[in-house]
Amino acid sequence: MEKNTATVIPNSLPVSFSDRFRSREALLLGLIAIVVVVNSLLSPYFLDVYNLLDSTQNISEKAMIVLTMTLVIISREIDISVASIIALSGVLMGAAAAHGADTWMILLVGLGTGTLAGLFNGLLVTQLELPSIIVTIGTMSLYRGIAFIILGDQAYTSFPASFEDIGQTYLVNGMIPTQLIAFVFFAIIFWIVLHKTIYGRRLYAIGNNPVGARYSGIRVNNYRLVLLTLNGVASAITAIFLVSRIATSRPNMAMGWELEVITIAILGGVSIFGGAGKITGVILAVLLIGLVQFGMQLINVPGVIMSIITGLLLIISLVLPIILSMFYKRRRA
Amino acid sequence: MNSVNSAASGGSQPILEVRNIVKDFPGVRALDGVQLRLKSGEVCALLGENGAGKSTLVKILTGVYQPTEGEIVMDGRPLSLESAQDAWDHGITAIHQETIMFSELSVAENIFMGHHLTGKFSLVNWQGMYDETDKLLKRLGITDFDPQTPIKELSVAQKHLVEVAKALSHDARVLIMDEPTASLSQKEVDELFVIVRRLRDEGTAILFISHRFDDIFAISDSFVVFRDGAFVGDGLLKEAKEEDLIKMMAGREVKTSANTRTSVSDEVVLQVDDLCHATEFEHISFSLHRGEILGFYGLVGSGRSELMHAIFGLTAPLSGQMIFEGSVFTPKSPEDAITQGLVYVPEDRQHCGAILDMSIGDNITLPSLQSITGGLKLNWKKESSFARKYASKLKVKAHSLAQKVVELSGGNQQKVVIGKWLGTGPKVIILDEPTKGIDVGAKAMVHQFINELVESGLSVIIVSSELPEVLGLSDRIVVMREGLMRATLNAKETSQEEIVAFATGLK
Numbered sequence: 001m002e003k004n005t006a007t008v009i010p011n012s013l014p015v016s017f018s019d020r021f022r023s024r025e026a027l028l029l030g031l032i033a034i035v036v037v038v039n040s041l042l043s044p045y046f047l048d049v050y051n052l053l054d055s056t057q058n059i060s061e062k063a064m065i066v067l068t069m070t071l072v073i074i075s076r077e078i079d080i081s082v083a084s085i086i087a088l089s090g091v092l093m094g095a096a097a098a099h100g101a102d103t104w105m106i107l108l109v110g111l112g113t114g115t116l117a118g119l120f121n122g123l124l125v126t127q128l129e130l131p132s133i134i135v136t137i138g139t140m141s142l143y144r145g146i147a148f149i150i151l152g153d154q155a156y157t158s159f160p161a162s163f164e165d166i167g168q169t170y171l172v173n174g175m176i177p178t179q180l181i182a183f184v185f186f187a188i189i190f191w192i193v194l195h196k197t198i199y200g201r202r203l204y205a206i207g208n209n210p211v212g213a214r215y216s217g218i219r220v221n222n223y224r225l226v227l228l229t230l231n232g233v234a235s236a237i238t239a240i241f242l243v244s245r246i247a248t249s250r251p252n253m254a255m256g257w258e259l260e261v262i263t264i265a266i267l268g269g270v271s272i273f274g275g276a277g278k279i280t281g282v283i284l285a286v287l288l289i290g291l292v293q294f295g296m297q298l299i300n301v302p303g304v305i306m307s308i309i310t311g312l313l314l315i316i317s318l319v320l321p322i323i324l325s326m327f328y329k330r331r332r333a
Numbered sequence: 334m335n336s337v338n339s340a341a342s343g344g345s346q347p348i349l350e351v352r353n354i355v356k357d358f359p360g361v362r363a364l365d366g367v368q369l370r371l372k373s374g375e376v377c378a379l380l381g382e383n384g385a386g387k388s389t390l391v392k393i394l395t396g397v398y399q400p401t402e403g404e405i406v407m408d409g410r411p412l413s414l415e416s417a418q419d420a421w422d423h424g425i426t427a428i429h430q431e432t433i434m435f436s437e438l439s440v441a442e443n444i445f446m447g448h449h450l451t452g453k454f455s456l457v458n459w460q461g462m463y464d465e466t467d468k469l470l471k472r473l474g475i476t477d478f479d480p481q482t483p484i485k486e487l488s489v490a491q492k493h494l495v496e497v498a499k500a501l502s503h504d505a506r507v508l509i510m511d512e513p514t515a516s517l518s519q520k521e522v523d524e525l526f527v528i529v530r531r532l533r534d535e536g537t538a539i540l541f542i543s544h545r546f547d548d549i550f551a552i553s554d555s556f557v558v559f560r561d562g563a564f565v566g567d568g569l570l571k572e573a574k575e576e577d578l579i580k581m582m583a584g585r586e587v588k589t590s591a592n593t594r595t596s597v598s599d600e601v602v603l604q605v606d607d608l609c610h611a612t613e614f615e616h617i618s619f620s621l622h623r624g625e626i627l628g629f630y631g632l633v634g635s636g637r638s639e640l641m642h643a644i645f646g647l648t649a650p651l652s653g654q655m656i657f658e659g660s661v662f663t664p665k666s667p668e669d670a671i672t673q674g675l676v677y678v679p680e681d682r683q684h685c686g687a688i689l690d691m692s693i694g695d696n697i698t699l700p701s702l703q704s705i706t707g708g709l710k711l712n713w714k715k716e717s718s719f720a721r722k723y724a725s726k727l728k729v730k731a732h733s734l735a736q737k738v739v740e741l742s743g744g745n746q747q748k749v750v751i752g753k754w755l756g757t758g759p760k761v762i763i764l765d766e767p768t769k770g771i772d773v774g775a776k777a778m779v780h781q782f783i784n785e786l787v788e789s790g791l792s793v794i795i796v797s798s799e800l801p802e803v804l805g806l807s808d809r810i811v812v813m814r815e816g817l818m819r820a821t822l823n824a825k826e827t828s829q830e831e832i833v834a835f836a837t838g839l840k
Binding site: 195200211 | 647666667668670671672677679684685686687688689690691693694695699700702703706709710711717721724725729731732733734735753757
């Protein structure tokens with residue numbers, strides 16, 4: 001910049017190292033390091049590349065919804081019907097397979113179901129101006145209810161081999177599961193959309209102040225509609241990977257995933273009040289939860305303990321910055 | 334008349350007397366030695382333009398602000414009001430223009446909020462509160478709702494009556510009513526006045542603040558006029574004429590922001606024909622010329638802002654048409670209006686104008702992102718040079734473009750908001766209360782800037798409740814009242830008195 005800076009407003013003030021150090025990304029990296037150390041002490045099988053990559057299969061499926069959910073929450077909306085959309089599209093894919101549909105047809109049914117379910121959420125929110133939390137509480141019961149009516153307590157278990165390949169294939173010397181490749185692909189796309197395009201900037205504006213965004217010429221309702229529909233599509237993609245991996249679809253699949261997905265997004269630094277959050281933070285949160293879950297599996301910890309640990313991590317990640325900043329302020333004072 | 338008329342209403346001693354109150358805010362003197370006497374059983378009207386210091390005095394009397402100098406005397410003893418609770422304890426209560434109430438709770442709960450009646454074991458004594466409320470409502474002669482009615486089911490007028498009842502529950506001896514009639518219909522005003530007279534006859538001293546001359550003359554016994562934070566005069570209302578009051582309120586030369594243009598182009602940029610809205614306004618027709626500043630003046634609730642919302646595409650008009658730059662203009666959303674070159678700087682910059690938690694840069698570029706970047710991909714370099722251009726043009730004071738707008742002063746926030754809209758390259762810019770709540774220096778800058786805009790060929794519509802502002806800046810002035818256009822006046826040939834007369838319905 002020119003020497004005469006009296007009238008020139010700088011782009012930004014220099015960011016100090018301590019500010020960077022106190023960012024959420026730094027906090028998550030610290031937690032990840034702790035988890036890696038603890039896990040490798042607990043189990044000799046933890047630091048094995050094949051094992052580590054294989055362990056990503058599970059978490060990557062959920063993580064695809066975390067990405068779209070991040071966008072939804074940033075724009076000050078929420079969607080808790082995602083797990084029910086997984087169940088509904090899973091069951092309908094199973095039904096299609098049972099009626100002799102080929103792999104392409106099954107995929108079409110799955111994606112179509114997710115898209116329509118998400119669109120229905122979006123239309124209720126935008127056309128009737130209903131709060132998304134109410135709408136998706138309703139459709140959460142509705143979609144899973146339909147799945148139960150179709151199948152009862154049965155399960156579909158026969159799928160074409162080429163369909164099962166989708167979720168059971170490992171690429172690159174049989175090391176990397178397709179789920180991980182899909183997640184990385186979508187993570188890059190959503191990172192670009194949120195941080196590098198004008199759409200992303202507008203999402204932050206909507207989340208910070210929906211009224212102000214509307215006055216600024218942003219068609220707020222169009223964004224809401226597209227995001228909620230995208231969330232349905234992402235749920236369908238998750239359903240495709242999940243159903244093809246376990247070659248089973250039941251109405252009670254993915255129970256409670258909606259809260260896990262939202263928890264990971266918030267752990268990653270997405271503000272539940274909208275307007276703040278970064279894809280990088282969310283990716284780190286996915287990694288953290290994935291590593292914790294893998295470590296627990298290795299030492300055979302039951303699922304209940306797992307959910308306790310996830311809850312604790314969320315609370316620690318919220319409380320720690322507050323304690324640290326109090327400590328920091330007191331030291332400066 | 335321009336003196337303290339101590340013999341105003343006989344010999345009775347005032348309950349409350351305000352003596353030479355001065356109130357300084359950083360950089361501004363809001364009140365400069367004002368005085369006021371309130372007597373038992375008398376309604377006193379406090380008159381003054383926006384910014385005259387009425388609200389500041391109300392806040393001092395209700396303990397919200399403490400005066401810099403001067404004293405408040407009650408029953409002959411000096412009084413210090415440190416908090417709202419202090420004021421209540423001395424029997425001073427105020428009813429505000431916009432009532433803050435708990436809409437899901439009942440009338441009784443609202444009235445006893447903060448001092449619930451309790452019975453055995455410190456449990457809430459519901460029956461006692463209902464009975465007390467019932468007594469209060471009976472005393473006021475209210476029959477159309479009862480103590481258990483939820484507030485959300487009441488009309489604006491009925492909510493005011495609940496406020497009155499609440500004031501009574503504090504044994505109010507001094508009742509301040511700040512524009513209680515601004516959003517009421519004539520019938521509701523009449524009903525309110527029956528109650529006000531009843532209270533007056535019971536011996537309450539009432540300070541009545543209103544812009545509506547009809548109401549002032551209907552209810553008040555005496556008056557006090559403030560102007561620019563100073564005391565101008567007082568007296569008995571029955572001895573005063575409207576014209577004199579208006580002159581006292583407005584009587585000053587408009588110094589700053591004088592309009593020096595000699596002629597305005599004949600070319601019509603925006604033509605509005607018989608625009609009607611379902612509830613807010615009707616039969617609006619006007620034309621805006623190139624390089625013209627068209628002022629819209631009217632009291633709160635006159636439909637000015639709602640009209641601008643319709644022109645900007647935020648709401649849909651019921652009928653009528655608009656022609657913008659020679660073609661029919663029917664904006665379905667603000668985006669339509671912005672792309673065609675018509676922008677609106679909203680009155681409420683905190684909620685509508687700015688995205689407070691975003692940076693100055695992000696705010697300025699928000700409506701123009703697509704044209705700055707020339708595509709969908711963000712371009713940090715182009716954005717920051719664009720933001721810097723408009724931030725420097727408006728002389729925004731900030732440590733960097735990355736500073737959040739919420740951290741700026743009101744004046745600088747408004748500069749960012751104006752810069753944001755200017756960046757879209759508009760042909761018509763509508764400014765709704767552009768200087769509301771900003772300091773004198775920033776105000777003069779905004780005025781000067783508006784004049785520069787029209788010189789560069791833009792057309793400006795300025796909506797303002799501040800008379801000197803509208804009169805000083807505009808070429809022509811449209812006066813609105815109750816959703817209708819009452820007059821279109823040439824700024825050079827009219828006076829503040831004439832505009833106020835049209836806006837309040839005297840003419």
